[in-house]
Amino acid sequence: MAGNGAVKVKIDKVEKIYSGRNGDMVALNGVSLDIMENEFICVVGPSGCGKSTLLNVIAGLLEPTSGAVYVDGKEVTGPGPERGVVFQQYALFPWLTVLKNVQFGLKLQGVGEAESKETAMKYLKMVDLEQFADSYPKELSGGMKQRVAIARAYAVNPQVLLMDEPFGALDAQTRTQLQSELIKTWQDQKKTCFFITHDVEEAVILATKVIIMSARPGRVKKIVDIDLPYPRTQEMKMEMRFLDLKSYIWGEVYQEYLEVRK
């Protein structure tokens, strides 16, 4: 498989409990998972199973109630540029041009104007938006905004890329297009990816491994290796092997949906 054998991210018995007015809510109930270097992990599960909570814990934006996350053996204590995040709501800075958005992280690291501009342009080219470098986010469509966000995350050269339903707000066509682009980008520049989605089809076409999470409290229910060959194409969605994997995973997730409704 795609992994090089080294554990990149180790999630060790992570538990997250939110204390609210109506008592405690267990979002994550002892999640343990090893993510290998250059693996593309997709996480699927019913709403409220703690997928986003888990991503935020890895990102260092949330502190686990107990347990810990290690990246390259070092415990995560807060956010850091070695872990890039792409949010569903794009989260571009509206007062900065596309180029300046992509430069933002580089400049925080003290990279100079000329060099950061060059790097930013390289990644804008990667997402095919170099001609929009001087536009403001309000002038872009949703799909273009998300491509800028991906370029911004790539620009600081993170070792792990965390994506929280990045294509969730896009229409079906744009979504398919961005999936293909993401596959291509990942094949060109391997990174360890942790990708959350609702869409089982999306998970199967992107991932080297799909993690199915159980309904609240969130646990890892099943890990499915996706043995589809690379380079992956949209046509693969018609193939038997793809459909088998998809219906198997879909069935597992559906069980959890039923569990939630009970």
Add this chain to the structure above:
Amino acid sequence: MDIYKAAAGGKNGDGAQKRVKIFHTVFYPQMDLNLRPGANSDRANVRRITGDGGLKAQPQGCKKAGGNYMNTKKKNRQFWSQIPNGAWMGLSLVLAVLLWIFIASTESGGVVFAEPWEVFSKLVGKVKDGTLWPHIYVSLFRVIAGFSLGFVISIPIAFLMGWYAPFRNLVAPWVQFVRNIPPLAYIPLVITGAGVGEKAKVIVIFIASFLVLVVTIYQGVCNVDATLIKAARVLGATDKDIFFKVVIPASTPFILVGARLGLSASLTTLVAAELTGASKGLGMMIQKAQGYYDMATVLLGILIIGIIGMLMEQLVKFLERKLTGWQETVQ
């Protein structure tokens, strides 16, 4: 929850949210002092509303559901939509002057309203003998000094209120309390404390503009999108970076709205401030003229204050276009 997120995050989702938000601040700046950053923010509610509208009513209609209720009129192709804005302004001016002439010609109206040409000849006379300019200059100085002081002090206070709950809890109720008191009521206190000099006038204007500014800017700080802060944080931003590179630019639209409201509060307080006794100033000029039943001078003073207000508003609007053109627009 996730459905709402998906719908609100759509193409037009954030635009609609922003529009609602700004609409909210412009028209209800006095509300929402209880808004605090975090789970229960107004933003979350707005998102829910736009999300719902987008899903049930119009599939791609977040824009409509959230933003366009300000002008729900159907597009009409009547002849007046062809008239340019400048012509409308001219027409409006002519009509107002005609109305003025009419009122001045009636018996009871004539007591209050001097004829337009009387006012105009007063203007010419006062410009010629040089007595008008000192009044304008002194008043402008007071407004600008009071407002600038309010602006400079309100920004750190508003940011502190937004970021530190203990400070907010101690200060917010008093801001709310004092801003409902008309400046006329505390003028005796100011005079007793600061005398009848320039200081007293500047203090009154300062208090009025400061309160408006603090409330508006504070709201802006509360409305900074939490996702933007997260996004900056994962790119390696420190607290200082977040303050200067995210919170300040994200609050700029609110700071400018605050400036507009604050300037207008300063002007409306001007005349009251000059009640503290002054030898110069537009408010003073009006009061003195009233003593002589010189209605032409009273009207002249009123008109000049109005024109100054309009010019100041245009200046801030110009700044808004320059500094916050990146916003998804309010129009």
